[in-house]
Every structure is written in C-alpha cells, then in structure tokens.
Amino acid sequence: MQRTVEHASSAFPTLLDSDAVATQSGSSKIATIRETVGTPFVDNPRMTCRGVEVYYGEKRAINNLSIDIANNEVLAMIGPSGCGKSTFLRCLNRMNDTIASCTVKGNIQLDGTDIYHPSVDVVPLRAKVGMVFQKPNPFPKSIYDNVAYGPKIHGLTSTKIELDEIIETSLMKAGLWDEVKDRLQDPGTGLSGGQQQRLCIARAIAVSPEVILMDEPCSALDPIATAKIEELIAELRTQFSIVIVTHAMQQAARVSQRTAYFHLGDLIEVGATEKVFTNPLHQLTEDYITGRFG
Amino acid sequence: MKNPLEPTPQVCKRYRTEKAFKRLGLSAIVMSLCFVFFLFYTIIADGYSAFTQTYIQIEVSFDETFFRGANISNANFPALVKRSMGKIFPGVTGRKDTKMLSSIVSPAAAYTLQNLVETNPKLIGTTKFIWVLADDDVDMFFKGKTVTNVAESNRRLKDKQLTWLDQLVSEGKLERRFNKTFFTSGDSREPELAGILGAATGSLLTLFITLSLSFPIGVATAVYLEEFAPANHWTDIIEVNINNLAAVPSIIFGLLGLAIFINFWGLPRSTPIVGGLVLTLMTLPTIIIASRASLKSVPPSIREAALGIGASKLQTITHHVLPLALPGMLTGTIIGMAQALGETAPLLMIGMVAFIADVPGTFTDPSAVLPVQIYLWADSPERAFSEKTSAAIMILLAFLIAMNSIAVFLRKRFETKW
Ligand SMILES: Nc1ncnc2c1ncn2[C@@H]1O[C@H](COP(=O)(O)OP(=O)(O)O)[C@@H](O)[C@H]1O
Ligand SMILES: [Mg+2]
Numbered sequence: 027m028q029r030t031v032e033h034a035s036s037a038f039p040t041l042l043d044s045d046a047v048a049t050q051s052g053s054s055k056i057a058t059i060r061e062t063v064g065t066p067f068v069d070n071p072r073m074t075c076r077g078v079e080v081y082y083g084e085k086r087a088i089n090n091l092s093i094d095i096a097n098n099e100v101l102a103m104i105g106p107s108g109c110g111k112s113t114f115l116r117c118l119n120r121m122n123d124t125i126a127s128c129t130v131k132g133n134i135q136l137d138g139t140d141i142y143h144p145s146v147d148v149v150p151l152r153a154k155v156g157m158v159f160q161k162p163n164p165f166p167k168s169i170y171d172n173v174a175y176g177p178k179i180h181g182l183t184s185t186k187i188e189l190d191e192i193i194e195t196s197l198m199k200a201g202l203w204d205e206v207k208d209r210l211q212d213p214g215t216g217l218s219g220g221q222q223q224r225l226c227i228a229r230a231i232a233v234s235p236e237v238i239l240m241d242e243p244c245s246a247l248d249p250i251a252t253a254k255i256e257e258l259i260a261e262l263r264t265q266f267s268i269v270i271v272t273h274a275m276q277q278a279a280r281v282s283q284r285t286a287y288f289h290l291g292d293l294i295e296v297g298a299t300e301k302v303f304t305n306p307l308h309q310l311t312e313d314y315i316t317g318r319f320g
Numbered sequence: 321m322k323n324p325l326e327p328t329p330q331v332c333k334r335y336r337t338e339k340a341f342k343r344l345g346l347s348a349i350v351m352s353l354c355f356v357f358f359l360f361y362t363i364i365a366d367g368y369s370a371f372t373q374t375y376i377q378i379e380v381s382f383d384e385t386f387f388r389g390a391n392i393s394n395a396n397f398p399a400l401v402k403r404s405m406g407k408i409f410p411g412v413t414g415r416k417d418t419k420m421l422s423s424i425v426s427p428a429a430a431y432t433l434q435n436l437v438e439t440n441p442k443l444i445g446t447t448k449f450i451w452v453l454a455d456d457d458v459d460m461f462f463k464g465k466t467v468t469n470v471a472e473s474n475r476r477l478k479d480k481q482l483t484w485l486d487q488l489v490s491e492g493k494l495e496r497r498f499n500k501t502f503f504t505s506g507d508s509r510e511p512e513l514a515g516i517l518g519a520a521t522g523s524l525l526t527l528f529i530t531l532s533l534s535f536p537i538g539v540a541t542a543v544y545l546e547e548f549a550p551a552n553h554w555t556d557i558i559e560v561n562i563n564n565l566a567a568v569p570s571i572i573f574g575l576l577g578l579a580i581f582i583n584f585w586g587l588p589r590s591t592p593i594v595g596g597l598v599l600t601l602m603t604l605p606t607i608i609i610a611s612r613a614s615l616k617s618v619p620p621s622i623r624e625a626a627l628g629i630g631a632s633k634l635q636t637i638t639h640h641v642l643p644l645a646l647p648g649m650l651t652g653t654i655i656g657m658a659q660a661l662g663e664t665a666p667l668l669m670i671g672m673v674a675f676i677a678d679v680p681g682t683f684t685d686p687s688a689v690l691p692v693q694i695y696l697w698a699d700s701p702e703r704a705f706s707e708k709t710s711a712a713i714m715i716l717l718a719f720l721i722a723m724n725s726i727a728v729f730l731r732k733r734f735e736t737k738w
Contacts (some may be wrong), residue, residue, distance in 0.1 A: 179631055
C-alpha cells in the first residue's frame, strides 16, 4: 500500500498523447489543449473521479474533470481564485448537496463505490471523507465535546472510557493534546486560531475517516500556526489520504506529493509536486507558478 | 510657523455637526424618559392608595337570640352590624339617621361577621371587637379623594356622618390597613370588595394556553420554513402571508376566534381557553418572524462543521442551530407574550368583557384578564374604582417587568459565547 506516487505514475499511462509529449521535449510548453496533462491517475486509488462536471444553476463551474486520489498521499490543489478548487473538493464528500442550485455529473467513487449513487447515504460518507474548513469553526462547546461529537453521532463508542481514549488519540494525532489536556472542558472557541484549526482536524479524525479534505486550512492563520499544521499534515499522511486546497504555492510544494493545477473550471495539469513546480508541462501552469497571474 | 496639525475650519465644522447630533439624540432620550417617569408617577400616585383600605372597629355581641334558626347563615347579619354601630353612637336615633350611620360601614361587614361565626360557632354568646371594612365613600374621604368644599347636598358624606367619623378617629376606632381583599378576590360591584385576583388568574391561564401553543408551533414553523422548505412559490406565498398577518389589526383575530372557536367549535364564551387560542393566532406571526431571524443569524460555518462531520440535517439543527438560536427565539416569544398580556380588543370580541366575580379555576371558567379588568374599572362611575384602575395597571406592569426579567434571565442562561 505504501507505493510512492512517482512509481504509480510511471506504471500508468497518462492522458498525454504522443504529440503533446513531442512538444514537451522542446523548450516550449503545451498551451492549447485543455485536457488534463500529467499523471492524474494512480495505481490502487482511494478515490476516483471520472468526467466530473459541476453546475451552479446554468453556470458550469467544473468541466469534465478526471483524477485519482491515492492512498496515503497529500494531493494539493492550486489555481487562481474562482477556478473551482473548493467546488471540486466539496464534491468529494457531497457537501455540495447543501447548495440547492448545485448539480454534479460524472462518477466519483470511494473504494469502488459510487458516492452519488441513490443508495448512498451522506452520513456514513462524510464519516469516511472528513473535512476541514478555511475558517476554523469549532462548535461553541467544550474542547472535549467538539471531538466527542463525531464518535457520538456515529455510535463509534459504547463506553465513556472508549470515548475518552478516542479523544485523547485524536487530539494527540492533531498535535493538540499537550496544550489542552488540562482544560478539556474549556470552550473550544477560546483557543487561538491555530489551535482551533487543529481542534477541527482532531474533530475530523476522531471518526477515523479515510480521506481528509482541507479547504485552505491555513489561510486564516499566522506563519507559526501554519507551520504546525503543515507538520501535522505530513504526519497524518501515514494514515489518511489528504486533499488540500491552498493558494500558497510554497505550502503545496512543502506538504504535497502530487499537485493539481486548476484553471477556470478545468483541471490543467496533475503531477508529482516537484515536477509541477520545477518543470510543468502546461504553459498555464508555468505562468501561474512563476507568478504571471494568480 | 503654523501648526500643521491644527484643526482646519472643515474639521471644526465636522465636530460641530457631530456635537449637535449627539445633543439631539440625548435630548430625545431625556424627553422619552420624562414621559415614562410622568406616566409612572401619575399611575403610582393615583394607585398606591388602593393597597390600603379604611377599617372601622365595632363591638359585636353575638347574642343567642340572633342565632335561633337552625342555619347560621339565615341569621340577620346586617342587623347585627347596625346594632353594633348603634352601640358606638347611642345618641343616634331615627330611621334616617340610623340608616346614615350604618352606611359608613361597608355592606361587606355583614359577610365578615357571617364568615367569622360560620368558621367558629363558639363565638355565639360572646362579645368581640372586630375590624370591618368602611364604606368606599369613607375610604375615599380619608384618602383625600373626595371634594369637601361643596354644599352638603352635593356630597356623598353628610355633615352628621363626618362628625361621627371624627369621633371614631379620636377614639382610635378607624384605621387604614393593608388591603388584602385586593389581592385575594375577584371583581365586585362594591369597590372596597373588588380585587385583582380573578383577572390576574385569568391572564395567567390565558397566557399559559398562548405560550404552550404559540411557542412550539411558532418555532416548528420557523425551523421548517428556514431549514427544510423548498424554495418555491408556495414558500414565498406562505412567507408573505405570515408577514402580512403580523400587521393585521388584532380585533380581526377576535372576530376570527368568535367565528371559529365559539360559533363553529362550540367552545364556551369568555373563557381563558378561547382567549388563549385567539391570542395564539395573534402572537404566532411575531414568534415566527423573530425565530426565523434568529435562525438566520446562526453562522453557516457551524452548520458546515456539523454536516461535514456527518451529522444529519435534523441533528445539525437540534444539536447546533437551535441551541444557538434559542435566546433570540425566547426574546421574540416574550415580546409576543407581552403583547398578548396587554391585548384587549380581540378579547372583547369573544366576550371576555363580561362582569365576572369568581376567580376562575380552570381553562373553561368564565374569566376576565388584566387589561379588560382595567378597562372595566376605568369605566365604572364609583370614585373608588379610579384608584383600583391605577393599581391594576401597576399589577399589569409588574407582570410585564417580571416577564421581561425572565426573558433576560433565560437569554443569559442559554447564550453561548464564541
Ligand atoms: N454557492 C455558489 N453558487 C453559485 N456559484 C458559486 C457558488 N460557489 C462558487 N460558485 C462559483 O463557482 C466558481 C468556482 O468557485 P470556487 O470553487 O469557490 O473557487 P475557488 O475555491 O477555486 O476559489 C466561481 O466562479 C464561483 O463564483
Ligand atoms: Mg475556495
């Protein structure tokens, strides 16, 4: 299971046709095609997305997008704002269901199950695919209750001792245990911004998800809190698949194994992070990472 | 050199406007405070005396001869009172004078004696000093609420009666005491016997019905409209209509209640149950609108957090949204209840304006409510009812203040900080 992404991508064909490969060998980049270039597909994926299209009413926010999410990888999604990163992320745990005008087409699977199939219930799905939001949003309850809420509603524990254990391990994994172990009954909203965000991460991992979605989790935090979260993400990768949206390219470079570049609703390029940042295949990607727009 | 930080003429002008604006606001507040104080002053100055009552001490000898009959209640208690008064003023003779003499004590004195004897028959054969209620004219005279500088024929109390009263005062047989009757009895044609308990109980029973119907229905409606209702024409129509209902004159709800609850359902008139139902209709729009506003003000991030961790919609609402919205909902409900407490017009339509002397015991007993009682007393010709009116207003205000304090307390209790 601990297959590296580079290995996976080399073993699998990419969407690149031979013409594109030919252009790539020269100094000039692919500039015209809007099909995804790079290595969107991996061996033995956790989630697969095929031909995903998302509409807000009549307006299309995502065009024909296909990508895989591997086990134990951090997939970073970058791109100018309004290009559909959050929209796509919210498809992965069906948070878009809460927006009445939003329709999702195409096929998204988690462990081989179509998550938009009529027989699928969003409650277990969201237990498997957790989410951390841009603004830390702990419940206005105690630290303990914040983490305990998920296990409680999903009936994961029957005894107080088990629950205490889950809370301790979750807070431990979120790197927050030492800071809050003496004040678990204090309100979660009384913590600092960075602590609150780690509390939200602890809350998400308390229900033992398989995938954690993070939508710009550090954009409201200071650099030190950001560094802590990034460290945490690196540790969490050993247990979970993580999809992170970020507008800070350095962050994507630091935490992720693969990076996906979005542009106006299109998934332009997916590849090993190092490769995307040093030698992108697509002209748009290069323009973005060199700061020509964004 | 000129100081560059010195205020320019424009800046000075801006400060002047600001000051004028502040002064305007302050004077508005002072003015409204003055009105409020004036209102409270007039009500309290007029009404505080209703909490005391003039009593006269008489010496009653419960002769056996009076209680010959098998039934104590058949005895002639008014005659007993008359005789006791005669004992204090032996010089008073003649039909007209004795009648004038006995009219300075209230007709209620006879009931007082009857009660005493009925609860304690051993009194028969003894002689006791007993304080009985003075007549309302006497009461008004001692409270300084009658005009004395007019011709005797235009006065309620004649010169002879005044001299008798002077004598009673000098003998220490006339006293102002706390008016327990006011808090323990229902309405009466005799001002000295009229009390607020009937109306207060009626108000409580009515408000109980109103609260226990309008709060759950209002909150459920608000939650449905805000969280579950599909965004379509029907929802829009319902929303517009609820907003319109909030602006409908309350008397219309009274007519509706008359037509539906009394004529169609056949519920008894003048009762708290019908009053409560009518006031429920009236307060529902207020509660729904306030509840929706407070549901709207719950930050969406909390909903997202709950949904994101796999809570169902209902769990999200009951575990997270409702607790946060509850303080606002309670505020709206209390405002609605306060409105209902002070409402008269719709209750007139369903017959709650009748004269009812008994204190209601159940929801289907005929009863009055506080504002209607105020209206009835204000409409009574007896001078003594005017202070009762003010006293009843004070009770109503006390109810309102109590309700508002409960609201503040509950809001503090349920408020969650973030
Ligand atoms: N709730 C919504 N209703 C309608 N349009 C939306 C909504 N959310 C996002 N959009 C539109 O979808 C596009 C993608 O938005 P988003 O996914 O938030 O972009 P990103 O997260 O990459 O900045 C934008 O054009 C935005 O205006
Ligand atoms: Mg976004």
